[in-house]
Amino acid sequence: MNPDGDLLTTNLLTxxxxxxxxxxxxxxxxxxxxxxxxxxxxxxxxxxxxxxYDLSEIVIGGQSRQEDRIQRxxxxxxxxIARQDVPDxxxxxRLLPSTSVQTNSRGETLVYIRSAGERQVAVFLDGAPLxxxxxxxxxxxxxxxxxxxxxxxxxxxxxxGYGTNTSGGALNLQSRRxxxxxxxxxxxxxxxxxxxxxxxxxxxxxxxxxxxxxGATYAQRDGQTLPKDAVLPFEPVSDTxxxxxxxxxxxxxxxxxxxxxxxxxLTLMHARAEKGxxxxxxxxxxxDRVRYWRYPLWRHSMAILNGVIEKERLRWxxxxxxxxxxxxxxxxxxxxxxxxxxxxxxxxxxxxxxxIAERERASWRWRLLSVVSWAQHHQQExxxxxAPSDVESQRYQSLLHTIGGEVTSALxxxxxWAVGVSWDGMRTPETGDFPSDRGFNAYSLNAEWHxxxxxxxxxxxxxxxxxxxxxxxxxxxTALDRFVVNPDLQSERTWMAEAGWMTRREGWxxxxxxxxxxxxxxxxQEIIEVEGMRKRQxxxxxxxxxxxxxxxxxxxxxxxxxxxxxxxxxxxVVTGEAENRQLTEKPQVxxxxxxxxxxxxxxxxxxxxxxxxxxxGLGPDNALVDLPTSLRLNARLSTQRFFSxxxxxxxxxxxxxxxxxxxxxxxxxxxxxxRTARIxxxxxx
Numbered sequence: 001m002n003p004d005g006d007l008l009t010t011n012l013l014t015x016x017x018x019x020x021x022x023x024x025x026x027x028x029x030x031x032x033x034x035x036x037x038x039x040x041x042x043x044x045x046x047x048x049x050x051x052x053y054d055l056s057e058i059v060i061g062g063q064s065r066q067e068d069r070i071q072r073x074x075x076x077x078x079x080x081i082a083r084q085d086v087p088d089x090x091x092x093x094r095l096l097p098s099t100s101v102q103t104n105s106r107g108e109t110l111v112y113i114r115s116a117g118e119r120q121v122a123v124f125l126d127g128a129p130l131x132x133x134x135x136x137x138x139x140x141x142x143x144x145x146x147x148x149x150x151x152x153x154x155x156x157x158x159x160x161g162y163g164t165n166t167s168g169g170a171l172n173l174q175s176r177r178x179x180x181x182x183x184x185x186x187x188x189x190x191x192x193x194x195x196x197x198x199x200x201x202x203x204x205x206x207x208x209x210x211x212x213x214x215g216a217t218y219a220q221r222d223g224q225t226l227p228k229d230a231v232l233p234f235e236p237v238s239d240t241x242x243x244x245x246x247x248x249x250x251x252x253x254x255x256x257x258x259x260x261x262x263x264x265x266l267t268l269m270h271a272r273a274e275k276g277x278x279x280x281x282x283x284x285x286x287x288d289r290v291r292y293w294r295y296p297l298w299r300h301s302m303a304i305l306n307g308v309i310e311k312e313r314l315r316w317x318x319x320x321x322x323x324x325x326x327x328x329x330x331x332x333x334x335x336x337x338x339x340x341x342x343x344x345x346x347x348x349x350x351x352x353x354x355x356i357a358e359r360e361r362a363s364w365r366w367r368l369l370s371v372v373s374w375a376q377h378h379q380q381e382x383x384x385x386x387a388p389s390d391v392e393s394q395r396y397q398s399l400l401h402t403i404g405g406e407v408t409s410a411l412x413x414x415x416x417w418a419v420g421v422s423w424d425g426m427r428t429p430e431t432g433d434f435p436s437d438r439g440f441n442a443y444s445l446n447a448e449w450h451x452x453x454x455x456x457x458x459x460x461x462x463x464x465x466x467x468x469x470x471x472x473x474x475x476x477x478t479a480l481d482r483f484v485v486n487p488d489l490q491s492e493r494t495w496m497a498e499a500g501w502m503t504r505r506e507g508w509x510x511x512x513x514x515x516x517x518x519x520x521x522x523x524x525q526e527i528i529e530v531e532g533m534r535k536r537q538x539x540x541x542x543x544x545x546x547x548x549x550x551x552x553x554x555x556x557x558x559x560x561x562x563x564x565x566x567x568x569x570x571x572x573v574v575t576g577e578a579e580n581r582q583l584t585e586k587p588q589v590x591x592x593x594x595x596x597x598x599x600x601x602x603x604x605x606x607x608x609x610x611x612x613x614x615x616x617g618l619g620p621d622n623a624l625v626d627l628p629t630s631l632r633l634n635a636r637l638s639t640q641r642f643f644s645x646x647x648x649x650x651x652x653x654x655x656x657x658x659x660x661x662x663x664x665x666x667x668x669x670x671x672x673x674x675r676t677a678r679i680x681x682x683x684x685x
Contacts, residue, residue, distance in 0.1 A: 072448065072462065073152045074552065074566075078176065081148050083606055083636060085190060085655060085678060087198050087219035087248065089148065089173060090140035094592050094610055096153045096171075097552045097566035101140075102585060102666040105291050107277030109141035114155060114515060115546045115572040115586040116168025119523075120468050120494070125173045126254075126267045127319030128304040129163070133350050133375030133398055135473040136165055142273045142298060144250040146200055146215040149176035156498045156515065157446035157464020160404040160422035161356055163371035167466035167494035167519070175254045175267055177213055178206040190680030194240050195222030198680070213254045220247045224278065227674035229663040232281025234290075235335060241671075243276035243294065243337055262309035273298040279335060280669030288534055288620055289482055292332040299326045313359055320353040343382045350375035352400075363410050369422075371402040376430070377472060394432035396472045401425050404444065415451035415458075420444075426469040434476050440491045442467035457503040460513070468492040470523060474538050484530060484537045494519040500550075508555025517546040522574070524584075527622050534620060542576025544583055565593035582616050582624065585667055589613025606636040606655075617668035630664035632657070647685050654679040 076095045084092050090109040093101050098114045110118035118137040123130040125147065130138045155169040162170050178184060188200040202215040223240030226232075235242055250271040257264050277293040306319035325348040333339045352373030359366060377396040404422025409415070426440040446464035453459055469491045476485060500513030522544040525536045548570035556562045568590045572583040582588075594608040610632045616624040636655035643650070656677045658664075664672040 072156065072450075072460065073154050075150060075152045077150050078148070081145065081151070083638075084145070085198075085636070085653065085680060086145055087200070087217050088141045089143040089145050089151075092145060092148070092151070093140065093171075095594075096151070097592075098155065098548070098550050098568040098570075098590060099153065100587055100590055100612070100666065103141070103670055103672070104667060105277075105280050105670065107275065107293065107295065108137065108139040110137055111140060111171060112586065113153065113169045113171070114517065114548060114550075114568070115570055115583060116494075116517070119471060119474075120165065120168030120492075121171060122162055122166045122169075123171045123173070124162075125269070125302070126175050126265065126304045127306045127354065128267075128302060128321035128323075129352070129373070130173070130302075132323075132325050132348055133373070133400075134346070134348055134377040134396070134471065135477070136471045138300075139298075142248060142271060142275075142300070143173075144217050144248075144252060144269075144271055146202065146217045146250065147175050147252045147254075147269060148173055150174045156462040157448070157466060157496050159406060159418075159446060160402055160420050160444055161354065161367075161369045161371065161406075163354070163373070163402045164400050164424045164426065165468050167468045167492065167496070175213070175252075176202075176204070176215075177211055177254055177256055178204045181206050181208065184684060186682060186684040188680060188682040190678055192678030192680075193676040194225050196220070196676075196678070209258045211254075211256045213252075215252045216250065218249045221245060225674040225676050227658070227663040227671055228661045230671045230674075232669065232671075234284055235279065235281030241278040242281075242335060243292075244278045246273065246275035248273035248275070261311070262307060264307035265305070267302070267304040267306075269300075269302045269304075271298075271300045276337070278670065282669035283620065285334065291482070292335060292337060294330045294332070294337065295327055296330055297326060297328040299324075301325075315358045316355070317358070318353060318355040320351075322351045324349055340384045343384055345380045345382070347378045348375065360410055363412065364407060365410055366405065366407050368405045369402070371400075373400045374398075375400075375472075379432075395430050396432055396476060397428065397430035398472055399425075399427040399429065400469075402444070406446075415449070417449045418447065420446045424467055424469075428472065428475070431472075431476055434485070434487075438475060440467075440469045442469075442491065442493070453501075456505055457501060459499075459501055461497075461499045463497045465493065465495045468494065468523075470538070474523065482535060483525075484528065484535050486538050488540075489523065489538050490521050490540050492519055492521050492523055508553065510553035511551070513550045515546075515548050515550065519544045519546075524574075527618075527620060541574055544572065544574050546570055546572045546583075546586075560598040561595065563593065563595045565591070567591035584616055584618045584624070585627070587613045587615040601639070602641065603637060603639045606634075606638070608634045610634070612664060612666075615666075617665075619668070625668060627665050627668070628663055630662045631660075632662050632664060633659045635659060649684045651682045653681070 074097055080095060081092055086092060090101055093099050093111050100112045101109060102112060103109045111121055112118060113121050123138055130143065132138055151174065152172045153169060158166050158170050184204045186202040190198040198219040200217045204213040222245050224244035226239060226241050253268045255266040275295050277291060279290050279292055283290050301324045302321060304319060304321045308317040327346050329344040330340050331342040333341050350373065354371045356367055356369040375398050379394050381392045402422050402424050404420060406418055406420035408418040422444045424442050424444050428438050429436060444466050448462040450458055450460050470489050475489060477483060495518045498513055498515035500511060502511040520543045522541040523538060524541050525538050527534055528537050548568055550568045552566035554564035570588055572586040574581045574583060591611040597605040599605055612630050614629055615627045617627050619625045634657045636653060638651060638653035640651045658673065658675050661675040
């Protein structure tokens with residue numbers, strides 16, 4: 001039972017018995033369907049048949065805008081996402097180019113794109129921002145993958161229709177839905193290493209212009225496996241990380257209705273979790289302030305309404321959303337996690353809307369847009385060791401807006417061009433104990449051009465400039481006395497440019513893109529000493545620069561062997577110093593290569609390699625510390641059958657991630673998981 005009196009989820013099976021029953025059941029199913037002479041079993045259609053699901057794009061100027069954006073968007077489809085066998089979005093993000101995933105000392109799993117930080121990258125679900133406005137980021141390890149029909153990433157200078165704080169690009173999560181009339185039911189059971197287990201269920205139905213999809217997930221693990229080469233001198237020795245257990249459950253529903261005049265969709269999502277935060281085991285708690293945290297309660301609820309209406313030659317599109325977020329943080333005395341010292345209770349309420357009006361002329365079209373959002377953060381800090389009445393309560397509020405427009409080419413143009421401008425602003429009418437006169441205003445620019453060269457190639461250019469405002473937490477948060485507030489903190493300004501070439505040939509395609517980003521007044525942090533204790537403070541650096549080149553491609557080597565991959569080289573440095581210092585926790589090389597092999601008797605083998613190049617962490621003395629490079633190898637074996645007499649589609653799979661138990665460290669003292677294995681089955685009808 002959580003502190004607020006809500007039951008997270010009833011665990012109907014014991015931890016020990018559930019995984020054993022699940023694995024035994026999967027083995028029995030596998031033996032049955034592979035028996036010789038099984039008259040009712042047929043080889044299933046290719047797993048790519050899962051593409052019968054469509055997706056709900058973020059609505060930026062309606063369908064015509066989507067036709068433009070396809071030139072700059074990298075898309076991952078449902079079939080690829082489904083083969084990851086994970087309950088959360090974070091574990092799927094290395095499928096995207098130039099993307100790194102990092103778990104910080106707060107236990108939050110965040111996304112970085114082309115070395116742009118998580119507060120510079122906007123994350124959307126069906127047109128609504130997922131980021132919590134207090135700190136403009138979201139723990140993607142707790143966002144359910146059940147909702148995904150596909151995901152896309154757009155880099156460079158994106159449309160002003162996305163709103164504020166998009167200098168690092170936009171990540172779009174699009175919900176699942178059926179494209180043809182009918183019904184579908186799915187059930188997935190999975191068990192694996194360190195007591196992990198996962199249950200997923202889904203029901204979808206479509207009839208004429210109406211459709212509904214309902215899904216739920218329950219997942220649990222006893223801890224995170226520890227790589228063999230991990231060195232954590234101030235953490236108890238174990239095969240799993242201390243305080244790394246988690247339990248999560250979520251519910252999701254999507255309703256869609258279409259007519260001759262337009263489309264309307266409603267998304268409802270509720271996610272709940274309880275988890276521990278693995279501490280920074282390389283730090284001596286006698287010298288450094290180490291987080292010994294647990295989240296006894298994490299809850300995220302959203303309602304999203306989006307749609308498109310067309311009247312004559314004018315198209316209105318948009319979305320609106322309401323979000324409630326609640327989390328409790330318990331801070332413990334030491335690594336034993338026996339006694340609570342402090343507790344912080346956060347409640348965030350937010351809402352907003354996006355409205356875009358678009359009209360097409362003979363050779364060009366215009367669109368006017370407005371994005372407005374409001375957020376309130378209420379925080380209570382409780383000293384558990386003192387009297388219960390010793391409670392510090394603070395309230396903060398922010399208002400964000402984007403007002404602007406774009407002019408683009410019409411469909412008759414042999415390529416595509418677009419130019420956009422907007423005015424972005426931020427106000428903080430409530431700031432707790434701090435002065436409430438802080439406000440930020442800035443302009444935003446974007447321009448892009450694509451042109452076909454020959455029958456199979458395209459040239460692309462994109463330039464622009466975007467601001468990134470400090471978050472309320474950066475301006476006013478102390479994180480249970482771990483941070484010191486900087487009243488002079490300023491917003492960032494990023495100038496960006498990219499140019500490249502894409503070609504499509506029979507059986508394969510490839511893209512090469514060079515890019516440059518120059519950020520002024522980069523927000524970073526440094527370690528300072530206050531009354532004999534080491535603390536952190538947000539600061540503005542002179543600036544930073546990222547130069548890089550990105551490659552992505554896919555193709556078929558033979559009828560039974562296909563591949564897809566991407567690789568990025570980057571040089572992210574801090575400017576304005578005697579030596580251009582590398583930005584911390586930003587790898588210089590990111591590469592992912594995936595291959596799919598069709599074996600005999602309906603089996604498929606998926607093999608992938610994920611390489612993370614050289615990066616640096618920030619030591620307690622503000623010195624840079626080398627982080628190890630890593631190459632993690634993953635494999636998954638699956639088979640599928642369709643039983644015509646019952647109409648049941650069965651998939652059985654098993655996989656191993658990080659097969660060589662490679663050490664991967666994205667932040668000092670916080671290694672990623674070691675070798676993990678899983679086995680599961682999915683039934684659909």
